[in-house]
Amino acid sequence: MRKIAIVDDEKNILDMLSTFLEMSYDVTTFQNPVLALDAIKKGDFDLVLCDIMMPQMSGLDLLKKLHEDNKHLIIIMMTAFDTMDRALEAHKFGARNYIKKPFKSLATIQEKIEEQFQV
Amino acid sequence: MFKEFNVLYVEDEENILKFTSNIFKSLFNKVFSQDNGEDGLNCYIEYQEQIDIIITDINMPKKNGIQMSKEIKRLNPLVPIIVTSAHNDNDFLYKAINIGINGYIIKPFEFNEVLEAIKKALEPQVLKNQLKKQEEENQQTLLKSAKFTAIGQLTAGLTHEINTPLTYIKGSVEITNILLKSMEDSVLKERLKKQYTMIDDGIDRITNIVDSMSEMAQNSSEKFEDVNIYETIIVSIIMAYNRSKHITQIYINNEPFQINIDKTKYRFLAQVQKQRVEQVWIIIINNALDELIKVEKFDNRRLDISIIENDDEVKVSFKDNAGGIKDDIFDHLFDPFKSTKESSGMGIGLSIAKKIIDEQYGNITARNEDNGAVFEVIFKKTVSRLS
Numbered sequence: 022m023r024k025i026a027i028v029d030d031e032k033n034i035l036d037m038l039s040t041f042l043e044m045s046y047d048v049t050t051f052q053n054p055v056l057a058l059d060a061i062k063k064g065d066f067d068l069v070l071c072d073i074m075m076p077q078m079s080g081l082d083l084l085k086k087l088h089e090d091n092k093h094l095i096i097i098m099m100t101a102f103d104t105m106d107r108a109l110e111a112h113k114f115g116a117r118n119y120i121k122k123p124f125k126s127l128a129t130i131q132e133k134i135e136e137q138f139q140v
Numbered sequence: 141m142f143k144e145f146n147v148l149y150v151e152d153e154e155n156i157l158k159f160t161s162n163i164f165k166s167l168f169n170k171v172f173s174q175d176n177g178e179d180g181l182n183c184y185i186e187y188q189e190q191i192d193i194i195i196t197d198i199n200m201p202k203k204n205g206i207q208m209s210k211e212i213k214r215l216n217p218l219v220p221i222i223v224t225s226a227h228n229d230n231d232f233l234y235k236a237i238n239i240g241i242n243g244y245i246i247k248p249f250e251f252n253e254v255l256e257a258i259k260k261a262l263e264p265q266v267l268k269n270q271l272k273k274q275e276e277e278n279q280q281t282l283l284k285s286a287k288f289t290a291i292g293q294l295t296a297g298l299t300h301e302i303n304t305p306l307t308y309i310k311g312s313v314e315i316t317n318i319l320l321k322s323m324e325d326s327v328l329k330e331r332l333k334k335q336y337t338m339i340d341d342g343i344d345r346i347t348n349i350v351d352s353m354s355e356m357a358q359n360s361s362e363k364f365e366d367v368n369i370y371e372t373i374i375v376s377i378i379m380a381y382n383r384s385k386h387i388t389q390i391y392i393n394n395e396p397f398q399i400n401i402d403k404t405k406y407r408f409l410a411q412v413q414k415q416r417v418e419q420v421w422i423i424i425i426n427n428a429l430d431e432l433i434k435v436e437k438f439d440n441r442r443l444d445i446s447i448i449e450n451d452d453e454v455k456v457s458f459k460d461n462a463g464g465i466k467d468d469i470f471d472h473l474f475d476p477f478k479s480t481k482e483s484s485g486m487g488i489g490l491s492i493a494k495k496i497i498d499e500q501y502g503n504i505t506a507r508n509e510d511n512g513a514v515f516e517v518i519f520k521k522t523v524s525r526l527s
Contacts, residue, residue: 031304037311041318101303101354106415109422112379118426121489123307123347127314136433140386 022047023138024065028057028083029072029099038070041127046134054078058086061094068095068134070120073107081107081114088115095137141255144269145192145262146170150180150208151224152200160249164195167258177203184212193262194221195245198232206232210239220261224249299354306350310343352491362413364500366522369454370406370447372414376421377445384425388432388441408447408454410519412500420496420504423489424458424515431462431513449521457516464508473506 025046029035035050042048049064051057054075061069069087073080084096098119100108108119118133147168151157152175164171172187174180177200184191194212198205209221220242225233233244243257317336323329377390377397384390390397393406425443432441444459465473474494497504502519 031308033308034304034311037308037315041311041315044318101300101307106419109379109419112382112422115382117382122303123310123350127311136386 023067024049025068025070025134026051026057026061026064026066027070028054028075028080029070030054030075030077031072034072038127038130042131042134045131054080054083058083061087062090066094068097068137070097070099070130070134073098073100073111081111084111084116085114097133097137141167142193142258142262143167143169145265146172146187146190148172148174148180148184148187148191148194148196150174150177150194150196150200150205152176152197156197156247163251167255176200177205177208180205181208181211185215188216191219192265193258194219195258196221196223198223198225198236204232206235206239209236209241213240218264220265222257222261295353299350302346302350303354306343306347310347313339313343362415364411364413366409367412367414367417368404368406369408369410369412369417369456369519371403372417373421373445373447373456374401374403376418376425379418380422380425380429384429384443386438387429388438388443390425390443390445392445393447394444406447408449409522410454410500410502411522412502412519413496416496417500420493420517421456423493427490428458428460428462428513428515432460435462452521454519454521455516456518457514459509459512459514461510461512463511465506465513470506470508474504 023046025042025048027035027038027042027048028051029038030052032052035052039048039050049060049066051060054071055077058078071080071083075083080098080100084098087094087096092115096116098108098111098116099122100119101122108116108121111119117137120130120133124130145168147164147170149157149161149164149171151160151173154175157173157175161171161173170190172183172191174183177196179202180194180196181203184194194209196205196208200208205223209223212219212221217240222243222245223233223236223241224245224247225236226247236244242261245254245257313336317340320329320332320336323332373392374397377384377392378399381399392401428443432443435441440461442461445456446459447454447456449455474490494504497517500519502517504515504517507514507516
């Protein structure tokens with residue numbers, strides 16, 4: 022089973038996403054990006070879903086550090102409308118794709134994840 | 141002609157007073173007429189606020205025109221006064237000049253001369269009015285823009301706050317539906333399904349409203365400059381490359397895109413906001429990738445980007461071969477309020493793209509061609525200079 026990490030400072034979003042994605046993947050959630058950085062570096066995750074606006078560390082910083090550490094790690098950014106610029110900028114730092122919040126549907130998240138696993 | 145002004149007209153000869161007053165009535169907003177200097181002065185004192193110009197005869201009973209003008213000028217040195225005089229009033233004329241009369245008309249009147257004299261006398265007033273109007277307008281604009289900025293900031297904050305709970309409510313409702321489907325058929329299940337549909341529909345509508353509200357609140361302060369559109373396209377393809385390389389080969393003006401491509405090989409200049417334009421390209425490219433991935437096999441997919449220019453436009457088009465835009469969403473493609481739920485990838489961010497392109501004074505259109513979608517963006521070209 023593929024290992025997925027989800028990083029978001031909002032617990033309800035983590036709970037909701039993990040409830041859904043646990044049907045298909047081995048999911049670990051992180052509410053704190055600083056702790057996430059350490060754990061993801063040490064772990065053997067296949068893919069990271071990462072929020073952009075987080076208080077302790079921005080999602081872009083986390084993305085940069087994770088990408089520097091492991092170029093093969095697939096990282097998909099999650100973003101609200103008003104941080105769309107940053108989501109687009111995230112491509113520059115190695116993000117593979119972005120998902121807009123609120124999600125169009127959970128099914129599309131899975132589609133985007135599967136797209137990455139297929140290639 | 142002088143419809144924003146009121147005139148005080150003083151003339152003792154009844155026929156001239158009647159005749160000329162009638163003419164003035166068609167020229168001015170309002171005419172106050174008096175037949176001697178004393179009444180003229182009193183009339184001015186009473187209607188000072190309304191009277192913009194005085195036209196007066198000189199030789200009159202009770203108080204002559206010069207005396208009246210002198211007293212009026214003492215009350216308000218700025219009000220323009222024109223005297224009308226016959227040739228034999230030369231003495232009075234000199235006096236008139238001394239007390240600061242703004243013009244004179246020789247009797248009998250030559251209509252054009254009258255107009256000319258009034259026009260000249262009112263000139264400072266007209267300018268002042270224009271200036272005042274302009275100032276008021278400026279103030280209104282300022283006030284409006286301050287209000288809009290405040291509303292914009294409020295909206296941006298509000299939508300962001302709504303977005304987070306909306307995200308998990310929306311997701312949870314979807315999960316509820318998945319759980320619901322696994323329930324055994326029952327009356328309860330049917331009732332829950334009905335409720336689910338309603339909640340889902342409501343959330344959809346809220347999402348659309350929040351989306352378009354935050355779109356509108358977004359305002360870029362990036363400056364407009366001469367930008368090489370070709371370069372923005374290459375930068376955007378590079379940004380999307382992590383994803384695109386697994387999905388399709390991108391061609392630009394028929395050359396296959398390679399990561400080490402020369403960004404400045406071609407020059408197509410337009411006055412735009414660089415980063416905003418790059419955002420649009422990424423949205424369009426990502427939408428195309430969303431559709432292309434549904435086509436089987438890498439080799440069967442193709443995304444062609446072309447950039448051309450004519451005398452006054454730069455035209456960029458993105459053409460994929462993923463089957464084209466479906467009829468039912470075609471008409472609402474750029475519409476922020478329309479849900480694009482049915483249409484999977486197509487349509488994400490297209491209303492933002494349109495808003496941005498509008499802001500660049502450009503134009504974006506979509507059409508289907510050869511079993512694919514074509515998105516075309518046109519910018520006004522920067523007038524080329526010697527380089």
